[in-house]
Amino acid sequence: MSLAEFKASPWAKSHPQYRAAALSVTPAPEYANSEVLVAGLYRTIGLEGLSEGMVPIKGRDLDRNIGIRRDKRTKPDGASLEGDSLHALLHDVLESPKLPNQSAKRFVQVTPLVGETASFSGSARLAGNPWPAGALVRRMVWLGSTNEDAAKARWASLFDALxxxxxxxxxxxxxxxxxxxxxxxxxxxxxxxxxxxxxxCLPPGELEGYAFPARQFVQDLDAVVGAKPLMTRRQWTSLLEALVRVAAVAHVAWLCEVQKMIWDRVRLAIDGQTSPDDPQTLFYPRVLGYLSYGTGAVSELKDRTSKYLRSRLGMNAVLWSLEEAGAAYTGKLSSAADLGAFCRHVGAHRSKLLEVMSLVDDLADREARALLCRKGVGANLMEFARHVLYQRQAANPILRGYDQGYILRKRGAAKSSPWVCAPGPVAVLALVHCSLAGLAGPRSVHRLAQHLAAYGIAVDHRDIAQNDLGHQLRMLGLVLDSPDAESGMLLVPPFTVVRQGHAGGAQ
Known part of the structure; x- marks a missing residue:
């Protein structure tokens, strides 16, 4: 690809160095719900040779086979159930709710309770080439781990738990x-x-003292894996699903913020400003906050996505322009040191980038609908965030309460009611468990507020006693609430005993 091709189609393909960066938004998220993330994880970690596009085909084949077996009243070798019984199992017992706009479509969609279900259910799309949702979770595991060996050990531990x-x-x-x-x-x-x-993996100590959802995710993943022996398979997969959904969107929101900060510094380098010796403060946010408990979230998500898209246009324009001018940058873009070196390279060749900012502005004007998240990459990112965080809206009213691990719910029953940040009971249970994992002694709800902040959810711990979160904690038996206690509401660990040999994980 060349600069001319980039100008003609700026979203088609990113510059190889930009695409290969550790902190690029890769794979590019599209539609997914929490069960698609878990099913994709099953396929990524344990179903070799099965592409995402094959999943709907396998589902149709299974449905057809069940129909044939039902008519003949037979079953395959090794099976215990005949066609009628398996049909009831998949479409009643394990049924996962379809969206209202999917009610007329016929396809198999089940709860990802075991890995075998991922071979025919849980793809992001029913046709075409769905994106590999499990690859996003895998990338988070590697980014959040301290080194390659720790990442491999954690990945193997997760496989064993699944x-x-x-x-x-x-x-x-x-x-x-x-x-x-x-x-x-x-x-x-x-x-x-x-x-x-x-x-x-990022260099050791790269993000020490900075917000980093992937790092929190891998620590919490160890805690969830360690709790597996204490509950049924359905309970444990629900806990894992709740963790994955809150972490995945937080990770993508954090990446969008990082990309925006990178572009801000590159623009300054084009203007002639030099980068200081400590580049980490320039490229990484100290805190992440994209959701506030009890308030709406769509506008904040859209704003972050829009800034990321403009940053992506700018970075690719600079990289392609440098290459066109014979001053290509040959280093990586995978750490603060790399990015600092890139900014210095841009500053040294700024005379060859005189037209870049006008090019970016022209592209932004031409791609205004994409930057407003109304089509293309931006629309896909917003769809990903909404469907992962939202409580699932079921076409079948019987399954209306199916999803309890949500992060955003409707404020009221009306269709026009706004979506607000108010995690569901399973999400609260998972977050309380993870916030207390590995700690000795009592902790107040301040600890939970800090844990939520690690995933970009802001809540004032002083308000918890009076708001819906405090009520939910009481209903779930997760707090000791005494008005006379000096420390206020104390968190109660939901799982107090972990069987030896199953706890913990890689560092």
Whole structure:
């Protein structure tokens, strides 16, 4: 690709160095809900050779096979259920709610309770080439881990937790064997390690003292994996799903903020300003705050996405222009030191970038609808954030309360009611557990507020006693609330005992 091709189609393909950067928004998120993220994770970590586009096809094949078996009243070798019973299992017991605009469509969509379900259910789209949602979670694991070995150990630990073992509950074991008999696909048996070009670790200490949702995510992932022996498979997957959904959107929002800060410094370099010796303060936000408890969130998400898109236009324009002028930057863009070197390179060749800002402005004017998140990459990012965070709206009214791990819910019952930040009970349970993991002694709700802040959710701990979050904590039995206690509301660990050998994980 050349500068001319970039001008003609600025969103088609990013510059190779920009795309290969550790902190690029890769893979580019599109539509997904929380179950799509978990199903994608199953495929990424344990279903080798199965592309995302094959999932809907496998679902249609299974549905067709069930219909044939129902008519003949037969079942495959190794299966316990006949066609009628399996149809009821998939469409009643394990049914995952369809959106209102999907009510007329026929496709198999089930709860990702075991890995075998991911072979035919849980793709981001029903046709075309769906994006690999599991690759986003995998990338977060590597970015949040301290080094390559720690990331691999954590990935293997997660695979082991996702695997249905002989000590898992009986329904999970039955489901594993039954679906495998009907589909001919067994999840696993070995953990799939990523290609070295698909993941990267940051340099040691790169983000020490800075907001970094991926780092918090991997710590919380260890806590959730450690709690698996204490609950049923359904309870544990719900806990994992709640964690993944809050972390995934926070990670993408953080990346958008980082990209915006990078572009701000590159613009200053074009203007002739030099970068200071400590570049970390220039490229990384100290705190992340994109949601506030009890308030709306759409405008903030849209603003961040729009700034990221403009940054992406600018960075690609600079990289392609440097290459066109014979002054291509040959280094990486994967750390603060790399980015500082890039800014110095831009400053040294600023005479060759005199037309860049006017080019970026022209592209921004031409791509105004994309920058306003009404089409293309911006619309996809907004759709991703909304559907992952929102409480799922079910076409079937019976399944209206299916999703309890949401982060945003409607303020009222009306269709026009605004969406506000108010995590559901499963999300609250997961966050309380993770906030107390590895700590000894009591902690107040201030600890929970700090944990929420690590994922970009702002809540004043002094308001928790009076707001809906405090009420929810009381209803779930997660606080000791004494008006005479000097420390206020104390958090109660939801899972107090972890079986030896299952707790912990990589550092």
């Amino acid at each position: 695997m249905v073992h002989d000590d898992d509950d009986v329904f999970a074991r039955f489901l594993r064997d039954e679906i495998s008999a009907w589909t001919g696909i067994r999840w696993g048996p070995a953990c799939i390690l990523p290609d070295e070009n698909d993941v990267q």
